[in-house]
Amino acid sequence: MRKKECIAMILAGGQGSRLGLLTKKVAKPAVPFGGKYRIIDFTLSNCRNSQIDTVGVLTQYQPFALNSYIGLGSAWDLDHRDGGAFTLPPYTKESGAEWYKGTADAIWQNIHFIERYNPSYVLVLSGDHIYTMDYAKMIDYHKAKKADATISVLEVPWNEASRFGIMSTADTGRITDFQEKPANPNSNLASMGIYIFNWKHLKKHLEEDSNDFTSSHDFGKNVIPKMLGEGHRLFAYPFQGYWKDVGTVDSFWEANMDLLAEEPQLDIYNPDWRIYSVNPTRPPHYIAAGAKVSRSLISEGCLILGEVEDSVIFPGVCIGEGARIIKSIVMPYVNIGAGVQTYQAIIGKRVVVEEGARVGWAGSSMSPDITVVAENAVIGRGMEWGPEGVIPKKNVG
Amino acid sequence: MQNVMGIINLNESEELLREVTKHRPLAAVPFAGRYRVIDFILSSMVNSGIQNVGILVLSKYRALMDHLRSGKEWDLARKRDGLFILPPAETQPCGSGDIENFYRNLDYIKSSRQQYVLIAGSNTICNLNFKKAFQFHQAKQADITVLYKEQEIQQDDFKHCAIVDCDADGRIVDMAVNPSRQESRKVSMKMYLMAKTTLIDLITDCAARGGTDFLMDGIVKNVGKLAIYGYPYKGFMGRIHSVASYYHQNMELLKPDRWQELFFKSGPIYTKVKDEAPVKYKENAHIANAMIANGCVIEGTVENSILFRGVKVELGAYIKDSIIMQKCTIGANAKLENVICDKDVSISAEKWLKGEVNYPLVIEKGTVI
Numbered sequence: 028m029r030k031k032e033c034i035a036m037i038l039a040g041g042q043g044s045r046l047g048l049l050t051k052k053v054a055k056p057a058v059p060f061g062g063k064y065r066i067i068d069f070t071l072s073n074c075r076n077s078q079i080d081t082v083g084v085l086t087q088y089q090p091f092a093l094n095s096y097i098g099l100g101s102a103w104d105l106d107h108r109d110g111g112a113f114t115l116p117p118y119t120k121e122s123g124a125e126w127y128k129g130t131a132d133a134i135w136q137n138i139h140f141i142e143r144y145n146p147s148y149v150l151v152l153s154g155d156h157i158y159t160m161d162y163a164k165m166i167d168y169h170k171a172k173k174a175d176a177t178i179s180v181l182e183v184p185w186n187e188a189s190r191f192g193i194m195s196t197a198d199t200g201r202i203t204d205f206q207e208k209p210a211n212p213n214s215n216l217a218s219m220g221i222y223i224f225n226w227k228h229l230k231k232h233l234e235e236d237s238n239d240f241t242s243s244h245d246f247g248k249n250v251i252p253k254m255l256g257e258g259h260r261l262f263a264y265p266f267q268g269y270w271k272d273v274g275t276v277d278s279f280w281e282a283n284m285d286l287l288a289e290e291p292q293l294d295i296y297n298p299d300w301r302i303y304s305v306n307p308t309r310p311p312h313y314i315a316a317g318a319k320v321s322r323s324l325i326s327e328g329c330l331i332l333g334e335v336e337d338s339v340i341f342p343g344v345c346i347g348e349g350a351r352i353i354k355s356i357v358m359p360y361v362n363i364g365a366g367v368q369t370y371q372a373i374i375g376k377r378v379v380v381e382e383g384a385r386v387g388w389a390g391s392s393m394s395p396d397i398t399v400v401a402e403n404a405v406i407g408r409g410m411e412w413g414p415e416g417v418i419p420k421k422n423v424g
Numbered sequence: 425m426q427n428v429m430g431i432i433n434l435n436e437s438e439e440l441l442r443e444v445t446k447h448r449p450l451a452a453v454p455f456a457g458r459y460r461v462i463d464f465i466l467s468s469m470v471n472s473g474i475q476n477v478g479i480l481v482l483s484k485y486r487a488l489m490d491h492l493r494s495g496k497e498w499d500l501a502r503k504r505d506g507l508f509i510l511p512p513a514e515t516q517p518c519g520s521g522d523i524e525n526f527y528r529n530l531d532y533i534k535s536s537r538q539q540y541v542l543i544a545g546s547n548t549i550c551n552l553n554f555k556k557a558f559q560f561h562q563a564k565q566a567d568i569t570v571l572y573k574e575q576e577i578q579q580d581d582f583k584h585c586a587i588v589d590c591d592a593d594g595r596i597v598d599m600a601v602n603p604s605r606q607e608s609r610k611v612s613m614k615m616y617l618m619a620k621t622t623l624i625d626l627i628t629d630c631a632a633r634g635g636t637d638f639l640m641d642g643i644v645k646n647v648g649k650l651a652i653y654g655y656p657y658k659g660f661m662g663r664i665h666s667v668a669s670y671y672h673q674n675m676e677l678l679k680p681d682r683w684q685e686l687f688f689k690s691g692p693i694y695t696k697v698k699d700e701a702p703v704k705y706k707e708n709a710h711i712a713n714a715m716i717a718n719g720c721v722i723e724g725t726v727e728n729s730i731l732f733r734g735v736k737v738e739l740g741a742y743i744k745d746s747i748i749m750q751k752c753t754i755g756a757n758a759k760l761e762n763v764i765c766d767k768d769v770s771i772s773a774e775k776w777l778k779g780e781v782n783y784p785l786v787i788e789k790g791t792v793i
Contacts, residue, residue, distance in 0.1 A: 062702035063718070287704075295701040296721065303699050308692035311457035311717035311731075312703070313683055321709055326702040327458075327718055328687075330680065340702075 029109050031144040033166055033223075035079050036137070037070055038130050039154030040087030045275045048375065048401040053092040056154035058279070059358045059376070061286055061295065061302075062324035062339045065096060066273060067154040068304040071103040071112070074152075076300050077162035081110035083140055084154065085133045087126060090116050102305045115140060129244030135233040141226065149229055151222040151246065157282050158270040159293065159300055160221070165264045169223045172200065174262040176228065176254060179221035181266050191217030192247045194263045202261040207247055216263055219270055222246060228259065269293040280373060280397050283339045283356050287322050307342045307359070317348065333363070347382070355387070358402070370394070375402035382408050389413030425473035425558055429505075429538040429620070432465055432479045433638065434488075435522035436547055437584075440666030443786035444766055448487035450664070451479075451546035454749050454767065456677055456686075457717040457730050460491050461664060462546040463695045464686075469542065470498045471691030472554040476505035476536055480525045482512055491696050498694045508532060521636025526627045534624060541623050543638075545614040549662035549673055553690045554617070557655045560594075561617045567650040568622065568643065570596060571615040573661045577606060581662065581669040586612035586639060590654040599647050601639070610654060613661060616643065622650075660685050671764060671784045674730050674747050678713050700733045708739060724754065738773070745781070763787065 043055025050058060056067035067084070074082050082105060086093050093114065099105075100112025115137050117126050127133035134141075134151065141149060148169065150162055160179070169177040180194050188209070195204035195214040206212065232250055236242050242249045255261055269292035273279040285291055295302050309328025314320060319334040328343040333350030340346070341358045347365035355372040357363070362379045369380070370387035371394065380386060384406045387398040396414040406412050438445040444453050451462040462479075469477055477500060481488060494500075495507030510529040526533075533541070540561075542554060561569040572588050589598040589608040599612070618626075626642045635641030646652065660682060662673040677683050687693055700719025705711070710725040719734035724741030732750045737743060740757040747764045754760065755773035762779035766789040771777065775793055779785030787793065 289706065296704075296719065301699045302701065306697045306699065308694055310683065310687040310693070311715045313678070313680060313715050314711045314713070315680070316713040318711065320705045320711055322707055323705050324702040325705065325716075330683075335705075 031081050031110065031146045033079060033148040033150055033162075034081040034083065034110075034141065034144050034146045035074050035150040035152055035162070036134055036141070037067070037074075037082060037084045037152045037154045038133060038220075039067060039084050039093060040090075040127055040133060041155065042088040043155065043274065046273075046279060047276055048399045049276070049279065049373065050089075051401060052089060054086065054088045054090065055274075057089075057093045057096055058273075059341055060157065060273070060279075061283060062341055063306075063326045064302060064304045066157065067093070067097075068103075068302055069157050069159065070152050070154055071097075071100070071105070072300075072302045072304075073158075073160050073162060075103045075105060075303060077160075079150065079162060080105060080107045081144055081146075082112045083137060084112060084114045085127065085137065086114050086116045087133075090114065096305060098305075103303045110144070113140065129242075129249075130246045131233055131236050131242075131250045132244035134229075135237050135244075138230065138233070141230075146226050149224050149226050151224065153220040153272075155274065156220065156270060156272055157293065158219075158268065159297075159302075160266060160268070160270075162221075162223075165221070165223060168264050169262070172262045173260065174223075175225055175259040176251070177223045177262045177264050178202065178251070179219045179266050180216040180263040181219050181270050183215050183217045185212070185215050188212035188215045188217065192251075193217060196263045200262045200265075202255060202263050205251055205255055205261075207252075216265075218247065219266060220247075220272075221266075222251075228254075276373070276397055276399060280356065280371075284337070284354070286324060286339065287337055309342050315348075318346075333365075333367075364408075370398075371396070372398045372400065374400045375404065377402055378404045378406070380406045381410075384408060384410045384412065386412045387414070389415065425555060426475060427538050428472075428474050428540040428542050428554070428558060428617070429533075429536045430469040430474045430477040431510075431533070431541060431543045432462065432469075432477065432546055433522055433525075433543055433614075434479065434481050434485075434546055435525065435638070436545055437665065440668075441664070441670060443667060443788065444670070444764070447484065447789060449482060449485055449546075452485075452488040452491055453664070453670070454732055455549070455664070455670075456674060457715050457732050458698075459693060459695045460488075461549070462488070462491075463693050464549050464551060465544050465546055466498055467691065467693045468550065468552050468554065469544075470500065470694070471551075472558075474542065474554070475500070475502065476508075476538060478508040478510045478529065478532055478536075480510045480512075480522065480529065482525075485509070485511075493696070497696055505537070521641075522638045523627060523630045523636050523641060526623075526638065527631045530624065530627060533620065536620070539620055541618060541620050543616045543618075543623070547664045548613050548615070549664060549686070550613070550657075550660060551686050551690050551693060552657060552659055554615075557615075557657070558617060560655045561653070564594065564653045565651065566653040567618060568646070568652045569617040569655050570599070570643070570652060571613040571617075571655050571657050572610040573613055573657045574609050575611045575661070577609055577611060581665070581672060582611050584665065585663065586614075586644070588612050588654050594653045594655070596647055596652045596654045599644050599652075601644075610656075613657060614639075617655075659689070667764070667784065667786060668782065671747065675728070675745075677715060677730070678728060683715070698733055709737075724756075732767075746784075766790075769793070 039056040043050040105112040312329035325340045326342040332348040343360040350367040355369045364382035372387040500507035513528045706723040716731045717733040722737045723739040724737040734751040736753045738756040741754045752769045759776045
């Protein structure tokens with residue numbers, strides 16, 4: 028195997044329990060997003076567009092949908108002779124079987140995969156963030172700074188800084204301090220969960236971490252603070268642009284709605300930075316004479332007879348006559364009957380909403396909360412289906 | 425149908441469709457928002473279980489090669505069999521007939537493992553499964569089975585088609601192109617099933633005796649001599665041979681039942697994937713009766729029209745009864761009616777362009793107005 032300069036490892040094993048019903052059957056990176064994509068498409072496309080041709084995808088929770096979706100990686104042009112996309116679930120070793128105990132442990136358990144390519148650098152990514160980024164530029168920065176590790180950071184509003192891992196830096200960009208979710212942040216540079224490591228360094232630190240029984244084997248909590256404590260050269264790479272962690276129902280919904288802005292910050296129409304995905308084989312969508320669409324995204328294979336406003340409609344959706352879809356996200360192959368009304372609803376794959384039903388309504392009025400309908404559900408004729416009807420209270424948030 | 429190979433014969437008249445076939449063969453003309461004409465026959469073959477398809481190309485086939493590449497989208501990038509491009513003989517003078525093309529590629533046909541062959545043109549728009557026709561062919565012990573569709577021939581779209589006449593058993597008793605007296609409404613779909621040995625005999629025989637045209641010298645002259653049967657196809661069929669029929673066949677797809685039948689009934693229609701984002705409809709978009717492909721960004725009005733992938737329609741633009749191909753830009757307050765814009769056309773703001781219902785205005789690829 029030829030040596031690779033840099034390979035990427037995408038952490039995609041998290042359950043994403045805060046997404047509630049959306050991740051009941053699939054891992055968070057496999058959740059549909061933006062009218063045709065799945066969340067992980069953004070990271071995979073970034074790899075492809077940054078000329079990284081070897082990508083390991085670490086899966087654990089409900090891996091089937093994700094494994095079959097990624098396949099050989101051909102949808103992202105990653106099916107290379109040397110390299111390609113590989114899904115890496117936990118496996119049984121001589122010493123026994125173990126789940127991935129943390130982000131660092133997941134990488135450590137796949138050391139043989141990395142060693143096979145003998146890379147100079149390892150890029151560690153998350154499979155559940157929405158953004159476009161040229162990793163090649165970050166690698167150049169890493170090299171220019173002669174860093175041992177580089178962490179991509181984003182300026183966040185000061186009042187939100189306590190939700191993130193916060194870096195303090197010197198003028199050179201060198202990280203002087205790192206705090207995980209500090210109550211009183213002394214910087215507003217938040218870690219985006221994107222790391223470049225010199226493989227030699229990382230290997231040593233992962234080995235030490237694996238032998239440390241007090242560690243929770245997490246990059247942010249353990250590995251980074253330890254490297255910093257030992258005086259290694261850690262640099263912050265300032266990122267500018269759209270970046271969103273879609274970890275909760277609210278942020279997932281918001282990130283979808285962000286695409287509907289007049290000039291969205293995230294450009295999914297850039298021919299020089301395409302977002303690749305597995306394409307459904309569907310014809311262009313059809314919009315009937317009586318239909319109305321505005322401020323919306325609509326994908327292939329849809330049949331639209333009703334009204335769509337401020338909504339994101341995935342492939343193969345039928346929307347019946349007189350239906351009104353408002354501020355909603357309608358996932359693939361949903362069938363919406365005539366006269367149905369939806370408001371602030373996230374409707375899962377293959378749901379059937381029968382004639383005259385109202386989704387996102389409670390007590391005969393539109394609910395201010397977001398309603399999530401689990402995939403394959405059937406909402407009967409004329410029914411009213413509000414947030415409470417779907418998410419039991421204990422799972423909210 | 426693993427025992428059947430497919431041959432798509434691109435020897436097709438482009439005379440009436442010159443405006444959009446200047447840079448590409450008829451088979452590669454963009455159609456129905458995201459497809460090329462050839463996708464329909466190719467997908468029908470693949471969905472029927474055919475795994476070996478050869479395409480007899482003529483000239484200017486770069487656009488077609490670019491579209492098909494390895495054949496991966498049709499699941500035809502295989503270790504054995506798959507997709508083959510069969511180029512014409514270098515010395516072949518134009519218009520010398522398609523028998524020559526077949527003859528030049530006879531070694532490919534001979535060396536293919538399949539015992540049967542399905543020959544079709546590219547410009548018949550349909551989504552059909554050949555299994556029943558193949559069963560019919562075997563049950564009748566036919567030498568050749570011609571697929572036909574009973575159709576109103578007066579319609580311009582079916583002019584210059586071969587017309588067949590069958591007896592009660594389905595055996596073809598007459599077959600003619602533009603006969604003086606038309607007694608039959610059975611239009612040949614230019615799809616023929618036969619044993620591979622029959623095809624090889626037919627081609628070598630024609631070549632030996634000066635026959636040049638596959639339909640005339642290969643099929644029509646053998647009516648009565650060989651057991652040629654007609655298989656009646658009942659589904660939707662369109663044919664593209666002129667600007668008018670191209671326009672008409674596109675517009676037919678604005679009928680939802682037609683859209684449903686062509687794209688879903690007997691299997692998906694595959695095409696080259698472009699990874700375009702979903703269509704973005706902005707604040708002032710107004711859409712009525714339109715088919716719109718991914719990658720479009722729409723701020724204006726679109727009525728009774730078909731938009732291909734990546735079209736931009738700016739604020740106040742008005743598109744009516746038109747076909748707008750890939751990556752066109754329609755400027756603010758521009759107005760188009762009965763227009764066919766080829767790829768990469770840019771209409772600047774405030775321009776008004778209008779064709780007639782029976783004579784749409786075709787704007788050449790890459791034009792800036």
